[in-house]
Amino acid sequence: MTDLTCASAFPQQIIAIELQDRPGSVNSVAEVFSGRGLQIEAFHGTAGDLNADGHAHALIVFCAGADRASLVTRVLRRLSSVRSAELLGADDPRLIESVLIARSNGRPPAGISVCALGAQTALAAGSPAAMHAWLAGDDAPQRLGALRLDLLRDAPDGPLAN
């Protein structure tokens, strides 16, 4: 079964960024990770939800120690294509939904809702913490798409607030 959690001894980290909507922006962000040997486990961005000034929200999931995660966040902030970058804790209240497409024969744990798409595929949704626990557990589903995390609630004073 595919390991859906980070294939790493390091903890999962999540960075929320505001990214300029222009060609090359994602590439410049990706280089910050690849240049340091860090693998992006999931990248969820949306161009359909731009701020008034043309910045998109994006979430990046990766595995790294706290120091490296902090450095990567600081480097991202210095890119011309990135307006803000914030390292989020796994229990950050703004992370309220994780969604993925999975193949699972077992029953999902409490906190995860599953909607069948086909004979063996399903759309699973739940809190990031519950999703992470499921993916890390013995009954982990087989991932059929990238893990997706939605940032659905903005803190009024946070850098990601509109």
Place this chain on the structure above:
Amino acid sequence: MDISVIGASGGCGREVVTRLVSGGVLGRRELLQLVGGNPQSSRPSYLHGLRADLQDAYAENIPEIDVTDDADEIVGDIVVMAAGATFPTDSAKAGGLQSRDDLARANHALFEHFAAAVARNRKGNPPVVIVLSNPVELGVHVFCRHLPREYVLGMGAFSDSQRFRWEIASQLGVVRQRVHASMAGEHGLGMVPLWSTVRIHGLQPDELAATIARLRDGTVSADFPARLAAEHAALMAQMMADPIDGPVRALARVARLPPDLRVALKPFPVHYSQAKTISATATATVELVTALCEGRAVEICAQYQHRGELGIHGPIGNRLILEGAVRRVVPGDDLSDEELALLQACGVRCRSKIREWSHD
């Protein structure tokens, strides 16, 4: 690799930045960070203008260029410390502000400010810090109080060694690439020429010994500090007596001296000619940065915080093995007893000055 240049608006900092970009040292997606060294600068827009100018000039292969005045935003894997006061270039004022004590007092707080900020944010991922600002030994000492010493280098001995190689090469009529030599000790009037390290490609041992003897013209290492002090005093007197043509005459005077004295003395008329030693320093810095970026294991000569290696304590120039960071000090078994004694004495002197400068 990402590179931060502190003091990028200064003469040397700007030259380093320009060469890093024009030389293609950084890739398109790597970050070159221009850090203002003076938050109270009278030219707060300068670095933004420099960035735009560099982008216009080198658009074909330009790295990501960031500008900041905030020391807490320094993110480079390599940090070049080029900020701080330097001696005025007017030879008529050469006797005024101009001691290294004055320079130390002026730059100590700046070293402390940036060293503390880098350490505060990079405890687990220290960058390699290359100190260009003077007194370079004080800079190395201050940064080493905040960061592991393996990550802190001073450019003084690196530049001096390049000059030493050139002075030998030019006298022999060969290219510098054929000459290997190290100039260690304290940058300025405390440098220690390591003649034992001189190698000239193509010369057999007996030819090399005869060539070195001819170059040294009967001088010995133990006399070097006294000869240097005497020549320096005469040189400065000559320059101050004639602010217009003094530097040119001083350069002619220096040209008649042995190679080791030329290395120590030539930067003075170059500086007071108002050309300054910017090109040599920047070229040497970019060479060192390139070696770090390429991850090569190299032997260099640079200021390093010694803790008893070769009997030396203190941040003086010496030969080092560099592999990303300093791996070790080169064993001194090829040095003469005189050279070793000079290095050890230099370390003692340097520590004493630093205690005085930093009130440690």
